[in-house]
Amino acid sequence: MTGGNERSLERDRSADPAASRATVDLARERRDHAATALSDALEQYDATAFVHAGTDRDPGIQYTRPTPAGGVTAVAYDGVEREWLVRSAADGAGGHPAERLAATLAERGLEGAVLAPPRVPHDAALYLEGRGFELASTDALERARAMKTAGERERIATAQRAASAGIRRAASVLADATVVDGRLATAASADAGSEPEFLTPDRLRIAIDEAVVGAGAFPVGTTAVNPDSSAETDAEALRPGEPIVLETAPRGPAGYYGGLVRTLVVDGDGGRERRVHVGVTQSFRSARSMLTAGPESVTAVEADLEAEVRSFGFGDGDAIETRVSGVGLEPRERPIDGDEDVGSGTVVRLDVAARVDDDDWLRIADVLAINDEGERPDWLASPSQSLEPTALLE
Template sequence: MTGRSDRESGAVDTDGDLVRERRDRAAGVLSAALEDNEATAFVHVGTDRDPAIRYCGSTLANGPTPSAGPTAIAYDGVDREWLVRSAADESDGHPADRLAAALADRGREGTVLAPARIPHDAALYLENAGFDLASTDAVERARATTTGGERERIAAAQRAASAGIRRAASLLADAAVVDGRLAIPGDGGAASDADLEPLTPAQLRTEIDAAVVAAGAFPDGNTSVNPRSSVEPDDTPLRPGEPIVLEVTPREPAGYYGGLVRTLVVDSDGGRERRVHVAVTQSFRSARSMLTAGPESVTAVAADLEAEVRSFGFGDGDAIETRVAGVGLEPSERPIDGGATVAAGTVARFDVAARVDDDRWLRIADIVAVNDEGERPEWLAAPSQSLEPAALLEE
């Protein structure tokens, strides 16, 4: 950024409000960390694949392919300003070397904070400029609480995920049963069973991804159908009466992820999957009520989800898995550790799975935005949790 002010480069940015929100949030957490550690600045170096670079950088990601080359960023704790040096600048030298020189020119010295994963060569440039490095997780802690703009972005990704799930539900709702397998019309329509094509996991996944793209997001290679099945290949036709697990984790253009899992059954005859389904869906209601009362740890929320499922008569021998994690610029991010707090401002993914039989699972995942104490958390763009495909098309 030679020849430009370090305050804001003046680069065109169609999402300036979100950039400012993120930087203000990061600056508040970093200022406290710098003071606590008697450090002069925060620095980080990486490509825009790195969520911390995207979070603190001056622009948002614009598409599925990040720009090439490293970016070096710093938060000057003395002047409370952001500095950015990029490989895209018309300047010689490594961005980290130029950033270190800029900090030194400002009279900064002593300790600078950096993520533990800062590249080795970048650390050497900073040390050669006379700085001592100390590690910090301040940016990750800042990201654990989402801004209003971030919540809107995650909701957009979740709407795209919902579009993908609903497309799959539409195909399953219209599927016919031919020789014990699900089948759908070919491209030109169908007049008889002989003209129907088997519906496979691979085909269903392709249709989901197309709907996600049409909704303005990128599937990001995260879409799966029956992800835990270990006995049948992707081209084996799906069958009626068996749970079909659909997982979609798209990324919207600014880099924020959604995350949605639904289990659908065509021509269900009830039985164990109905009982499992009632237990799993009730667990989501219980966890939501729990967080209405106030903040809880990741461990406590995950345990509540499992306990609610088991309260429907499932014992220790029944396989039940629960996972709670934040979502944002990564599909799973803070709060993610057991003791971390799910509190107001957190956007988290709840994922609950219970085994129906030896190789079949029933699984549901939704994203919840946690509000202030006493206010119910909000499910973001959540379609029906019903097992019936047609129920997802009625909203």
């Protein structure tokens, strides 16, 4: 998907009154949520404002701006007046947005300490210090972003539905595949009696991306088939009986990501991959039950996923990898560190992989939205976790 195609889709959405209202509503919802968290932080640190600066690609700027501005944007939350302020390079007012924002804060009579994310640009910090403000670092905005609003959850679900469409397209291609000389080929080429068109990782990746785009999202270079393969093996035909790992994490029109991984086997013999598959799929059920009972740390959830896989007869020498992280305006975001809680309001990606043999892994990833304590979390747009391609089409 080219940048021009993305801009075209955004123009189409902006021409839709309902889509425009939804965008405005989401922006208001996010800013209200952030204001609550920032007000608490300002009171705690006896600061008068929160400030940040960056481009539209910065998740913190995306989260706090009312609409895309273009170029560099500086935002502030005035903790005294409880008001958001925005200065952008697109304003046409001249000067650096952070410099103009610092001047506005000073003109409002604010002074003393202001809070900023650890990654606030150096030049923005200098403009603020030049107006007499003392900067203190805070992760309050990142912590606020970890707790998803209802609107954000729906945007993630939208991206996840596009991811599901992509994986299902690949499953459809594999379900229709035929075996020619020990390799997988497209059914159409076999039916035509012509030279077989063998299925390669690259061909499947293109099929996934086309379906993602057709579902209204952007692949943004996140799609992979057998992610650990090389450029050389990407051109080699896939084979029956071998696990095929499909991964995609598209970005939806509102800027939110999904994340989905499935492992499929064509004409499998029910060998070791079946036992690995049972352990991996059961680990997702275990983690969901664990998070129904209440918040748990990222480390605890990752450990539970691994322990559940190992309970199916896998020892310490068997390679098992688990990863838990938030998903939102970034493919992986808070909660992501080991001691951070996976609790009510978070939306997390669970990723589990186990080695089948020296060359192959079986891997599954899904996105889970955590509800209130005692309420089962929701899988977002989750197709079947089966190894059989046809099961994903039901």
